[in-house]
Each structure stands twice: as C-alpha cells, then as structure tokens.
Amino acid sequence: MPAHTLEGDVYVAPLYLAGSTAIGDPALRPLLDNGFVAHSDELANVYVSSPDQRIRLGFLPESPDNPLWKVAAHRDPFGAPDWLATFDSNTPTELVTAFSSALAASYAEELDTVLTGSRHQAEEGFRPLEDAGxxxxxxxxxxxxxxPDGLAGLTYRGGVLDRQAELRGDQDRWLLWGGEDGFSSRWYASFTSAVPIPLIAATTARLADNAPALRYEVDIPERNRSAARIRPVPHPVPTPLEVRRAAAALSRSHGGRLASRALAASATTSSPSAALPACPEHHRRAATARS
Structure with missing residues (x-):
C-alpha cells in the first residue's frame, strides 16, 4: 500500500485537541504492510484481517454505531473476541495509528502475545502520562x-469486570478521552481487559507526546480551538536551483511574447500585402468637388 502523508495548513498541539482527520489510510497501512488483507463493503466501510483471521480491524465511517474504529482479537476465528479496542469518530487519527503500528509489530514478532496479552502491569500503560507530568x-x-490543562484524561477501572459487559461497551477497563465537552469536540477510546498493555502504552505515549499534528484549520473542532496552540504551516523556501529554473522559465516566457509582438508589428507595417489606410471621408468629398 502506498504511503499516505497527512495534509493540512496548520499545526495543532496538543494532539488531543486536534480532532480526527477522518482518513483511514495512515492507521491501516501498518497492518497492510505486514500481510493483512483489506476488504470493503458497498458503503465504503473497510475491514482488515490477519492472514489467520484472528486479528481484525474495522474502519467504519458508515456504521450506525459511534465507534469509527474497532480492533478485535480472536483465539478462535469463529468465536467471540478475546479483546476489543474502539476509537470513536472524533479520536485523533494519530492515536489509532500508534495502536495499529504496535499491533502490527507485535503480530509479526509473537502472535500468542497479541491474542492473550503478556504479563505486563497496568503501570506500563500509565507511565507515558506520568512521565509527561x-x-x-x-x-x-x-x-x-x-x-495539565484538564482537557484529556485516562480512567483505569480495577477489580473484576464482566467480560461480556466489556465487549458490549457497558463497562470500560481502560477509557481515554480528550477535547472540550461537546458532541463534535470530545472523543473517547476504550480497551477491554485483555488488550495487551504494550499496545495501550504505545497509544498513551502518542497521547502524551507534545509533537503537533497537521490539520486543515477548518477541520479542528470549533470548541477546541481557543485552548489549542495553532500555527500556520510555513511555505517552503525554494532552493537555489528552483530559483534559477523559475527565472529561466520566466525569461523564456517573456521573451517569446515580446518576439511575437515584434513580428506582428512588422507584418502590419512593412509587408507588401498589407492594406493601405482608408481615405478619410472629408478628403473624398473635397476630391469630388474639384472634379
């Protein structure tokens, strides 16, 4: 799959205020580059699965449910998911990409770890946030x-949870959120108990990262704009070679037009076949009177 570069006219920070790009390619690419296969339905929803059908990701812009993204792992390809991760339609795409990149790497290294989770403590998922203050x-x-600004957070619920309630979305072991309160500005991502902690840690690491996100300014949720740091993307400075090429092209263009004008002027004044100026009306009348 060809690389997809995000586009935009501004940089936005922190990431959790940037909103979604609504483009699936950046988050799909890590899996497709590792042998996963993509299918789509007539509504343009995209389904990506591992060769053994045990890992599945759905990019669901036309789904009646709110989650734009669902990622599930199945020890039994025909059974219920062992774990489920969801990201709603306002979630910054970079967070989904962080999760799918870690998933692709883990799948390539050790499938069993992806399916059952490894023996990692929840603290590993917390650490990027704690380190970021x-x-x-x-x-x-x-x-x-x-x-620090109170506009993003993580909730980890300890104790025993009902597995089926987690898969239905009635209970959340892990819940990430960000943005000002509001339908189009606040986003949520959730992970059930068995989601491998390293995948969650990769997501929280990107969440805590201060690196700005590239967006078109009109796509930033309106309620988040006053709290976000937004700066325009600088226009690239042309290289000396580009300057010389532009100057040469301009010179050729102007020179060609000047030459064309000179030839046209020559044709109308010196050509033997050029028409003589018309005789003014009063000159014709004077000549008739003399005759």
Whole structure:
C-alpha cells in the first residue's frame, strides 16, 4: 500500500485537541504492510484481517454505531473476541495509528502475545502520562490521569469486570478521552481487559507526546480551538536551483511574447500585402468637388 502523508495548513498541539482527520489510510497501512488483507463493503466501510483471521480491524465511517474504529482479537476465528479496542469518530487519527503500528509489530514478532496479552502491569500503560507530568489520582479501585490543562484524561477501572459487559461497551477497563465537552469536540477510546498493555502504552505515549499534528484549520473542532496552540504551516523556501529554473522559465516566457509582438508589428507595417489606410471621408468629398 502506498504511503499516505497527512495534509493540512496548520499545526495543532496538543494532539488531543486536534480532532480526527477522518482518513483511514495512515492507521491501516501498518497492518497492510505486514500481510493483512483489506476488504470493503458497498458503503465504503473497510475491514482488515490477519492472514489467520484472528486479528481484525474495522474502519467504519458508515456504521450506525459511534465507534469509527474497532480492533478485535480472536483465539478462535469463529468465536467471540478475546479483546476489543474502539476509537470513536472524533479520536485523533494519530492515536489509532500508534495502536495499529504496535499491533502490527507485535503480530509479526509473537502472535500468542497479541491474542492473550503478556504479563505486563497496568503501570506500563500509565507511565507515558506520568512521565509527561499528567496529574494522577485515584478513587476506590479506579486510577485517573488528567492532562495539565484538564482537557484529556485516562480512567483505569480495577477489580473484576464482566467480560461480556466489556465487549458490549457497558463497562470500560481502560477509557481515554480528550477535547472540550461537546458532541463534535470530545472523543473517547476504550480497551477491554485483555488488550495487551504494550499496545495501550504505545497509544498513551502518542497521547502524551507534545509533537503537533497537521490539520486543515477548518477541520479542528470549533470548541477546541481557543485552548489549542495553532500555527500556520510555513511555505517552503525554494532552493537555489528552483530559483534559477523559475527565472529561466520566466525569461523564456517573456521573451517569446515580446518576439511575437515584434513580428506582428512588422507584418502590419512593412509587408507588401498589407492594406493601405482608408481615405478619410472629408478628403473624398473635397476630391469630388474639384472634379
């Protein structure tokens, strides 16, 4: 699959205020580059699956459900998912790409780890946020992290959860969120209990990263704009070679037009076949009177 480069006219930071690009290619590419196969339906939803049909990703812009992205792992290709990750339609695409990139790498290295999860502590998923200075809190069995500006966070719910309730979305082991409160500005991503912690850590690492995101300014959620740092993309400075080429092209263009004008002027004044000027009316009348 050819590389897809995001486009835009501004840089936005932090990422969690940038909104989605609504483009699936960047997050699909890591899987397709590792042998996953893509199919689409008549509505333009895209389904990507591993060669053994145990890992599946759906990019679902036309789904009646809210999640734009669903990623599931199945030890039994015909059974219920062992784990499920979802990202809604407002989630920054870069977070989905971070997750799918880590998933592709883990699948290539050790399939069993992807299916059953490895023995990693939840702290590994927290660490990128803690290292970035996010505020940590707790309430009963729940661990909370909040961004310094209060506009993004993570909730980790401890204790025993009902697996089926998790898969239905009624309970969340991991919940990420960001953006001002509002239908088009706030986003959510969730991970069930068995999602491998390294995949979650890759996602929280990108969430905590201060690197700006590329967006078209009109696509940034309106409610997030006042809190975001937005700067225009600078126009590229031409190289000396590009300057010389442009000057040469301009010279050829102007020279050609001047030459054409000179030839046209010569044809109308010196050509033997050129028509003589018409005799003014009063001169014709004077000549008639003399005759």
């Amino acid at each position: 996010w505020k940590r809190g707790s309430w009963q069995l729940t661990t909370l992290f909040t961004a």
